[in-house]
Amino acid sequence: MTESAAIHIGFDDLVALLKTIFVRNGVSEPNAQILAENCAGCERDGSLSHGIFRMPGYVSSLKSGWVDGKAVPEVEDVAPAFLRVDAKGGFTQPAFFAARSHLIEKVKANGVAVLAIRRSHHFSALWPDVEPFADEGLVALSVVNSMACVVPHGGHKAVFGTNPIAFASPRAGSAPFVFDQASSAIAHGDVQIAARAGHDLKPGMGVDRNGEPTTDPKAILDGGALLPFGGHKGNSIALMIEILSAALTGGYFSGEFDWSGHKGAQTPFTGQFFVVIDPERGGNHAFADRVAQICDLVLDAGQDRLPGERRHNTRKAALANGIPLSPQNHDMLMALATP
């Protein structure tokens, strides 16, 4: 997209537009506000695979009856440092927001607290869930399982979702240190791009429909599956994420939910887990300075950039100049928003 072709839209205007689409498709007003801010935030930060690109999928899932846009999450205070939320078949983000301020109170009071969300649909990036904790001086780790598309290391049948893990920490003098990474070796979108371009993938990215390792992106897409990142080590991370997001929360495993009765469903119906820590209780009163030091050390050692850095730069530009949308994407949103 060239800059001249782009339509620039302000953050609030994009939120309003997306909210209209959600409400039109059966999402309650408060849930729509949360989802629209989340999705517009992804687009604003250049996290495009979780931005407006997802809107047709949101709409399709809502229309299929697979996800309940009007779900009212139920927060359960089960221990001084443990909250649960039953998302009741709705999206995860409203369930998270229903517990968020209570969770922060618990973290401040106890030094750490966990939040276990179940029966929830997470269809966005994970960094928007953790980054705001770091803005408030807290350290947050979150994991979510998704839908079976990753075979175990050495295996032939998909069990894991792409199972992302996200971490956020305050960092003195700059935006928080944040990463958000799938436990799969590659994103599905990147396999699709390689297939279209006719490029082979590097070894270790996926298997074909018979569970045999392949570098052919088409073989992965045609009944095959992805592999975990980093061999057996990434595999163990993916398995830990199933345990924390599903076994611990009471949600479904990535390979367990049955959406066969909901044509058009795209959103995984699983669980999400958070650990949030108050680093001030660590007694190191220069915590954010120390994080800045270690970040500087890795940059000095030649790492080209920190995860999240590009996103923060994109955000700055978008807040100054508006969020650039291609005319095609703008038309797509307008069509979804118009009766």
Add this chain to the structure above:
Amino acid sequence: MTESAAIHIGFDDLVALLKTIFVRNGVSEPNAQILAENCAGCERDGSLSHGIFRMPGYVSSLKSGWVDGKAVPEVEDVAPAFLRVDAKGGFTQPAFFAARSHLIEKVKANGVAVLAIRRSHHFSALWPDVEPFADEGLVALSVVNSMACVVPHGGHKAVFGTNPIAFASPRAGSAPFVFDQASSAIAHGDVQIAARAGHDLKPGMGVDRNGEPTTDPKAILDGGALLPFGGHKGNSIALMIEILSAALTGGYFSGEFDWSGHKGAQTPFTGQFFVVIDPERGGNHAFADRVAQICDLVLDAGQDRLPGERRHNTRKAALANGIPLSPQNHDMLMALATP
């Protein structure tokens, strides 16, 4: 080592022998008991790189004055769900044991608790620290940073330690699910083995002294360094481990401590971080059953074994027949134990 050549020793006898060695080298009686049980447990389970193989390194570090074998750790109760320990320049394991039962009380009372240990030397495997929590029905995650020998992804200068992460969870009907994995692409010991055998390594394992990627194990050992596992994703895990183990605890980063005045020092002087969760608070009263289910699913999907499985089988054999020591290793221990 052939079975006929091995000398089999009972667990308690090995603990007693190792304890003698620790005490002879300036470790206090209670600290020596803890370290001897830990090291003998690694040997018993076939975790040989952290078993008696490490005894000369323990002795060398103690003799150098770098680590204080008589350190009395100080536990600080800083919040309802947050404990700190100042290991005071001693080994981590006694510092951990000083806080362990208090930590469990906090987990049971609050649903989760964290433990931040600083000014500590961790020279063993990480799984012995987490596995016993799972035996008590708890879920535990721990990370520890070590000594700079891993360059950041795309970088040329070592910043991270091998920075292991360990996780343990109850699993119905069998030993707990436990993994303990370095954040480096390969263990130093495996690079040494390849160098001796004259084999090249797979790409992505390390860099030479100029920070250039190499598959030559000798170039890695000759002033080079390791790479993180799994590219930029493992890199982010390694960085998170520095943040949690050092920035949060008040310990040193892997590249920060100065042992130049202690010839023979081998033990990293850093920090360790634990999160321990009571899965019963998750409200899923079949937690351990659910963990067993997902473990069965990955095995059914073709993963050859779960991490920790081989270790548990080795333990069973050792408890039945004694722990096999080569005559050379037996002599080495006897020499260290005899005045």
